[in-house]
Amino acid sequence: xxxxxxxxxxxxxLIAGSISLAxxxxxxxxxxxxxxxxxxxxxxxxxxxxxxxxxxSAAEAVKGADLVILAVPVGAMSAVAAEIxxxxxxxxxxxxxxxxxxxxxxxxxxxxxxxxxxVPAHPMAGTEQSGPESGFxxxxxxxxxxxxxxxxxxxxxxxxxxxxxxxxxxxxxxxxPDHHDxxxxxxxxxxxxxxxxxxxxxxxxxxxxxxxxxxxSAAGFRDFxxxxxxxxxxxxxxxxxxxxxTLEVLGRFTEELFALQRAIRMGxxxxxxxxxxxxxxxxxSIIDAGQDTDAxxxxxxxxxxxxx
Amino acid sequence: xxxxxxxxxxxxxLIAGSISLAxxxxxxxxxxxxxxxxxxxxxxxxxxxxxxxxxxSAAEAVKGADLVILAVPVGAMSAVAAEIxxxxxxxxxxxxxxxxxxxxxxxxxxxxxxxxxxVPAHPMAGTEQSGPESGFxxxxxxxxxxxxxxxxxxxxxxxxxxxxxxxxxxxxxxxxPDHHDxxxxxxxxxxxxxxxxxxxxxxxxxxxxxxxxxxxSAAGFRDFxxxxxxxxxxxxxxxxxxxxxTLEVLGRFTEELFALQRAIRMGxxxxxxxxxxxxxxxxxSIIDAGQDTDAxxxxxxxxxxxxx
Numbered sequence: 056x057x058x059x060x061x062x063x064x065x066x067x068x069l070i071a072g073s074i075s076l077a078x079x080x081x082x083x084x085x086x087x088x089x090x091x092x093x094x095x096x097x098x099x100x101x102x103x104x105x106x107x108x109x110x111x112s113a114a115e116a117v118k119g120a121d122l123v124i125l126a127v128p129v130g131a132m133s134a135v136a137a138e139i140x141x142x143x144x145x146x147x148x149x150x151x152x153x154x155x156x157x158x159x160x161x162x163x164x165x166x167x168x169x170x171x172x173x174v175p176a177h178p179m180a181g182t183e184q185s186g187p188e189s190g191f192x193x194x195x196x197x198x199x200x201x202x203x204x205x206x207x208x209x210x211x212x213x214x215x216x217x218x219x220x221x222x223x224x225x226x227x228x229x230x231x232p233d234h235h236d237x238x239x240x241x242x243x244x245x246x247x248x249x250x251x252x253x254x255x256x257x258x259x260x261x262x263x264x265x266x267x268x269x270x271x272s273a274a275g276f277r278d279f280x281x282x283x284x285x286x287x288x289x290x291x292x293x294x295x296x297x298x299x300x301t302l303e304v305l306g307r308f309t310e311e312l313f314a315l316q317r318a319i320r321m322g323x324x325x326x327x328x329x330x331x332x333x334x335x336x337x338x339x340s341i342i343d344a345g346q347d348t349d350a351x352x353x354x355x356x357x358x359x360x361x362x363x
Numbered sequence: 364x365x366x367x368x369x370x371x372x373x374x375x376x377l378i379a380g381s382i383s384l385a386x387x388x389x390x391x392x393x394x395x396x397x398x399x400x401x402x403x404x405x406x407x408x409x410x411x412x413x414x415x416x417x418x419x420s421a422a423e424a425v426k427g428a429d430l431v432i433l434a435v436p437v438g439a440m441s442a443v444a445a446e447i448x449x450x451x452x453x454x455x456x457x458x459x460x461x462x463x464x465x466x467x468x469x470x471x472x473x474x475x476x477x478x479x480x481x482v483p484a485h486p487m488a489g490t491e492q493s494g495p496e497s498g499f500x501x502x503x504x505x506x507x508x509x510x511x512x513x514x515x516x517x518x519x520x521x522x523x524x525x526x527x528x529x530x531x532x533x534x535x536x537x538x539x540p541d542h543h544d545x546x547x548x549x550x551x552x553x554x555x556x557x558x559x560x561x562x563x564x565x566x567x568x569x570x571x572x573x574x575x576x577x578x579x580s581a582a583g584f585r586d587f588x589x590x591x592x593x594x595x596x597x598x599x600x601x602x603x604x605x606x607x608x609t610l611e612v613l614g615r616f617t618e619e620l621f622a623l624q625r626a627i628r629m630g631x632x633x634x635x636x637x638x639x640x641x642x643x644x645x646x647x648s649i650i651d652a653g654q655d656t657d658a659x660x661x662x663x664x665x666x667x668x669x670x671x
Contacts, residue, residue, distance in 0.1 A: 130632075154582075179582040183646070199579050228578075238575050241565050243582035248627075250583075252620045253557055254642040257549050260615065267546050269645070269652045270536075271507050274462075274487040274551035275558075277655050278586050284646035287639035294627045294635055305624055307568065309617070312560045316613055319556075319602045324438075327602060331595035334562040337577070338491070338592035344577045347585050 057215050059085050059122040059148075065113045065135055066126035067091040067100040068286075069181060070152045072190025074124065075105040077223035080192040090116035091187075092127075100187045114142045122219070124176075125151035125163070130292035133162035145170040148212055152178055154239060154289070156203045156232040158296035164205060172208035174216050177201045177235065178225060179243070185286040196224035197345055203232045240300035244293055245308060248301065250282035251290075365523050367393050367430040367456075373421045373443055374434035375399040375408040376594075377489060378460045380498025382432065383413040385531035388500040398424035399495075400435075408495045422450045430527070433459035433471070438600035441470035453478040456520055460486055462547060462597070464511045464540040466604035472513060480516035482524045485509045485543065486533060487551070493594040504532035505653055511540045548608035552601055553616060556609065558590035559598075 062078070062085045064071040075087055089106035090113045091097045097109040110116040117123045117139045127135055132153060143149065149171050153159045156175050167173055180198035182189065200220045204213045217227045230238070257268045257276060272280065294301055318326040341347050370386070370393045372379040383395055397414035398421045399405045405417040418424040425431045425447045435443055440461060451457065457479050461467045464483050475481055488506035490497065508528045512521045525535045538546070565576045565584060580588065602609055626634040649655050 179579045181582065198581050201579075226578075234570075238571050238579060239582065241568055241571050242576055242579050242584035245564075246561055246583040246587055248623060249557055249561055249620070251639055251642050252616060252623055253554055254645055255638055256553075256612065256616050256619050258641065258645050259619075260549055260612070262542075263546050263549050265645070265648070268550055269648045269654065270534075271487045271509075271546060271550050272649050272652075272654050273506050274489065274547065275554040275590055276550040277649060278590060279554055280642070280646040280649055281655070282583055282586060283639070283642040285639075285643075287636050287643060290639055291632050291635040295630055295632055298627055298630075301627060302624060304564065304568070305620070308560060308564050309620070311564050311567075312557070312613070312617070315556060315560055316610060319606055319609060322603055322606075324599050324603055327599040328595050330563055331559055331591070331593075331598055333566065334559050334588070334591040335593075335595065337562055337566050337573075338588040340573070340577045341580050341585060341588055344580075346577065346580050347589070 057218070058083060059215075059219060061086045061088065061120045061122070063087075063117045063120035063123045064089040064106065064126055065116060065123065065139070067096050067105065067109075067187045068126060069185050069189045069194075070178065071124065071126040072100070072103075072105050072187040073192065073194035074126070074223065076190055076192035077195055081222045083222065088116045088120065096187055103187060105187055105190070113139050117142050117144075117147075119144055121147050122216070123147060123149045125149070125153070128289045128292040129153045129155050129158060129162075129296045132159050133166070136163040136166040140166045140168060143168060143171050146172075148172045148174055148208070148216055150174050150176045150216055152176060154243065154293045155297040156201075156235040160203065160205060160232050164207075167207070169207070172212040173205045174208045174213055175203045175205070175232070176216065176220070177203075177239065178220070181285075183281050183284040185289070193224065195220070198225055200225040200227050201230050201235055202227060203230055203235055236297050236300045237303070240297055240304045244297055244301045245304040247282055247285060247290060248294065248305065249308065250279040253279045254283040365526070366391055367523075367527060369394045369396070369428045369430070371395075371425045371428035371431045372397040372414065372434055373424060373431065373447070375404050375413065375417075375495045376434060377493050377497045378486065378502075379432065379434040380408070380411075380413050380495040381500065381502035382434075382531065384498055384500035385503055389530045391530065396424045396428065404495055411495060413495055413498070421447050425450050425452075425455075427452055429455050430524070431455060431457045433457070433461070436597045436600040437461045437463050437466060437470075437604045440467050441474070444471040444474035448474045448476060451476060451479050454480075456480045456482055456516070456524055458482050458484045458524055460484060462551065462601045463605040464509075464543040468511065468513060468540050472515075475515070477515070480520040481513045482516045482521055483511045483513070483540070484524065484528070485511075485547065486528070489593075491589050491592040493597070501532065503528070506533055508533040508535050509538050509543055510535060511538055511543055544605050544608045545611070548605055548612045552605055552609045553612040555590055555593060555598060556602065556613065557616065558587040561587045562591040
């Protein structure tokens with residue numbers, strides 16, 4: 056494997072922190088430089104050893120790097136790309152970890168010089184937490200990373216990035232940016248918006264107190280709050296930059312929801328039972344694919360025990 | 364504490380199994396009899412020691428019991444109540460674990476003789492699994508059980524059932540049936556229907572393959588599939604018997620979803636960011652209330668490690 060010798064992480068949150076920890080776990084000896092917008096985050100990342108050096112500007116952080124990973128909210132990608140472009144090393148690979156790919160290709164690509172390889176990426180893993188302290192080395196283990204290579208990258212350059220992610224524990228797949236955005240709309244963006252909505256509704260209902268919502272949340276609601284605790288800035292940018300796919304999936308969702316509401320109103324128990332049986336099957340497929348375990352989860356954790 | 368001497372469990376699934384295991388853990392010496400509809404479940408419950416004896420009919424199982432717990436789908440409550448009514452011991456307490464309370468009061472109450480105490484209950488805990496094998500002793504630990512006592516029960520009889528649940532590890536609260544159904548509609552029933560809908564949409568979208576949905580599910584979708592793997596019969600009955608509250612909450616949900624969709628379409632980033640910040644706060648309250656832990660959850664489990 057042709058390892059990168061100097062990796063620059065632009066943005067030092069959950070994903071960048073986990074990349075650093077997974078690189079060290081894999082025994083990679085690369086120098087890691089970084090940049091984050093706030094002095095607090097920069098200091099924290101340095102203190103935790105996530106980076107060998109931090110810089111006040113992204114331009115300084117990328118100097119001499121043979122791999123630059125943009126790990127900032129999608130809405131910040133264009134400005135960062137414009138800033139770093141004049142400072143990139145010839146032959147460097149530029150990648151990112153944005154949840155949207157079409158918009159990132161459009162925002163970043165035009166700024167880059169001809170002598171670098173641009174290979175957008177999206178690791179399909181995360182937690183509801185953010186900041187450098189939230190990263191962990193196993194985040195990418197057995198999780199998929201989708202690469203949407205552009206014409207600027209040779210097969211060898213794409214393979215090199217693929218090998219990098221595989222060394223961090225991930226499974227790698229290739230996809231067209233538009234198709235990626237639709238897939239992400241279904242399995243990530245629409246579910247997040249729906250979870251945000253449900254939590255907002257519960258918070259708003261005047262006939263049910265907040266204490267009731269909080270205390271009895273183990274009955275299903277709790278799982279939504281975990282997703283709806285994700286970083287607001289990151290997710291605002293995701294929805295603004297994957298507008299078409301998200302709205303398409305939400306349109307289908309609303310149709311289906313209306314069909315189920317109608318079945319409830321009409322008392323059509325067979326329709327409901329058939330629907331719920333079908334969705335149970337897909338859960339089984341996810342467990343079979345190694346993307347979740349069969350262990351019962353919600354309702355189980357006793358925080359008094361879990362916290363110790 | 365005035366312990367029950369003979370507890371009859373009608374229905375031997377996740378909840379009844381967990382009640383039995385939690386009773387034994389608490390050191391209760393009560394005789395436990397049971398009935399389930401299928402011979403397989405009856406044999407399994409007996410083999411696992413969840414019951415001291417099983418009976419082919421609910422009528423036989425309740426004979427001599429001073430506590431009878433109906434743990435069958437809500438739609439089956441009326442028929443079971445009619446069957447057991449002539450066989451109930453004088454002074455017995457009749458309770459249930461149904462997720463809906465108004466409909467259960469209406470379905471069960473009229474069948475019961477005057478010399479028993481009827482105290483409906485709803486333990487706000489569960490998992491996506493079903494069957495006697497899925498029960499575990501700690502299911503109710505630090506989880507809320509809502510009691511909706513009827514006029515047939517004295518304060519002492521209500522307190523006795525409350526003590527029983529507390530001994531199983533639960534926290535107990537009292538509520539009017541209608542208010543219970545609205546609370547459950549918000550924190551349990553609507554979230555379940557929404558999760559079922561989202562999983563159904565993903566399964567249906569022709570432009571995204573099932574393999575893609577399954578493989579990349581760790582990006583948020585996976586959490587929905589866990590909820591949407593819950594028992595189809597139980598949930599069909601919940602929706603048919605808590606129609607008004609569920610439809611009311613879903614109506615509010617749709618309004619909110621449309622407002623968020625509109626913000627995405629219009630590019631109103633401030634609206635989205637404010638909304639997502641507010642939902643993050645409620646997550647914090649749930650963790651502070653001991654109803655979940657702050658440990659990062661989705662994206663974390665490596666099934667290869669988790670299964671060993």
